[in-house]
Amino acid sequence: MKNRTNRLPDRRRRTLLSQLIGASFGITALLGSSLHAADVNTTGLAVTDDTVTVGILHSVTGTMAISETGSVQAEKLAIEQINAMGGVLGRKIVYEQEDGASDWPTFAEKAKKLLVNDKVAAVFGCWTSASRKAVLPVFEQYNGMLYYPTFYEGLEQSPNVIYTGQEATQQILSGIDWVAETKGAKSFFLLGSDYIWPRTSNKIARKHIEKLGLKVVGEEYYPLGHTQFNSVINKIKLKKPDVIYAIVVGGSNVAFYKQLKAAGIDMTKEKPLLLTISVTEDEILGIGGDNINGAYAAMKYFQSLDNENNKEFVAAFKEMWGDDIVIGDVTQAAYLGPWLWKAAVEKAGSFDIDKVRAASPGIELTSAPEGYVRIHENHHLWSKTRIGLAKPDGQYELMYETSELMEPDPFPKGYQ
């Protein structure tokens, strides 16, 4: 049995084992090593009697490296934990890491290399929508399986991708409902970086705001990397919205929140209130907790979530990658990828992509740091949406979470 070789202390092993995704999967895992590679792999993937190779495909160089590093770390942690528990179908996971270099053609090239040359059983990777769009035809052509961690705009449902982050409606609708109900917000100013995710998200937000009978008083976009937000801040001051709905991405965030503060908009006074769906704990590291203190964020995970799964996850993450590290929404979603794949492989009893795909809908994870999640037929996750309040220490304080899991709806009727 592979379990005997692991070096984790018994206590921790027991807690990890107790998180097994249902007893039946546990049994399959223990029996797994008796299955021959040929039985669990009929399509020539890189599976031996002892190991299975997967791919990790993120940018570790270039402008996106700062965002994607957390995902790489989370995926490696999950793989190490799975290996410590005996691996998948009795096989240790070996990973082949490739650098997408923040460059979309490179992503496509590396995806093809992982699928065609390395014959990996699954790929955990991509971050930006552009990189996902670039690799998508490769995954569909060579029938690979991609676990994609980022919250994104929806409008996509590939048989070759499992989307472990939230699609736009999950993130947006309950956030707007919450500010409308608890804060009595009447008017919104929409703001975003100029590409598909912020634009689509604001389109959905605008439709929902108008459905609620509320008003959008402005909508503005700025190129990625833009650092001069003074003109839009002046417009916001003139229009006096109740809510600034901000989907500014990447490095622009630093300039935006600093200039907002410098212009005398104190977010703790909530006049106007700021609600974002793009700033995780990772971004706050760059922005500085003082500059964003008092803003609200709507997403599915905060590092501060108070539950047993999350405490263990945060502790394990810090043990592996250092105490100074922060964990954002996407990092947690990336951590789910290997676990969801393991559960699907064990349910299918095979590494074959087609069987894993067929087994995926309905896969549940009770051990997820964000709490219970389940894969929908449309390959997205059922998950709760939460509202956090940014604190000066760079962490979010949980203010609200939906009582039910939000259904993923990548092609929302009435919002297109």
Next chain:
Amino acid sequence: MNFANTVSWRHMLSMACLLLLLAIVLPITLDAFRLNLVGKYLTYAFVAIGLVLCWGMGGILSLGQGVFFGLGGYCMAMFLKLESSTPEATAIQSTPGIPDFMDWNQITELPALWIPFQSLTLTLIAIIAVPVLFAFLIGVAMFKRRVSGVYFAIITQAIAAILTILIVGQQGYTGGVNGITDLRTFMGWDIRSDGAKTVLYFVTIAFLCLVVFMAQFISRSKLGRLLVAVRDQEDRVRFSGYEVANIKIFIFCVAAAFSAIGGALFTLQVGFMSPTLVGIVPSIEMVIYCAVGGRLSILGAIYGTLLVNWAKTSLSESFPELWLFGLGALFIAVVMIFPKGLAGVANSLADRFRKPRLDVASSPDMPTPVDDSNASSTPLTSTTHQSATRHSRPGSAVHGAAGAAGDIGA
């Protein structure tokens, strides 16, 4: 031309070596995936060849060749995207039959800009005509006003930045940051299969040969020598009665056309086009390919492109977190140790095996062997001292400024 005859055997030999490598050795030794990668690299070689003419020979350093590569690539991508956006394939959209990203941006009918790209003939014309026209406009605006050197380089870089911002900003019409993705067929032929990629690889080689022959024809023609003269002594050429601006505009347009062919072939092989291939960074990388190959050597540019890209791919596969350092070291090594690039190394090796009296034919691809150790600054600096050097070297004087100017005078 007598000069051309004396060196042509060597051209034929080096061309044959290249063809042997590209058309026989690589397809036999590499698997389909690696061969497709080489095919992708070769599309960048089109840009590098354009830069040899424009920068190496003509002294016009353009840091915006990605613009023309991108325009060619986008023209092809628009055609392929329309072909794959059939009403059946896009039935899930609010407006079936238009490209998916337009639907996401609330566009409900095909924009007028896209309509010509429903026709293959118009697309093929546009792939060359659009970039050339754009290059012509830039050329007229710049060269007629005698903008040159560093100023021209900066302006081309700005144009690359502007075009990127334009493409990203107009995402309903261009696909924005994502680019135009998910291209499947070309006239009903599935371009994603390994067989198709191999065919496209050989198509790329065929076009590359065509471009190489055109480039060599230009470099050996009177125009080629005029170009070198313009680079080294612009005023002398002007005083001899030539319209310098026209020569520059012409070669800039030729380089743009070459780049555009590369871009269109890139789109076919890689299956998408995005603004990351248009901007400043890829444009500068393309200049580096040319510099590594030896900016005066047409075939060197191809080897340089292959070497840099191969290093980039293999370093990034082996050391995903460190490869940029390795690549940086490679560039430093090339600049410090082989300032004339690969072609310079090859020629000095060749010269060791030949007698001094044959020196006149020693550098067929290098019309002006320059003694300058700083490869990138040569075309930008005053070249008086270099001309002086050349006069003292009888072997190379025939290629040099004095030789060319003398030819004109006679």
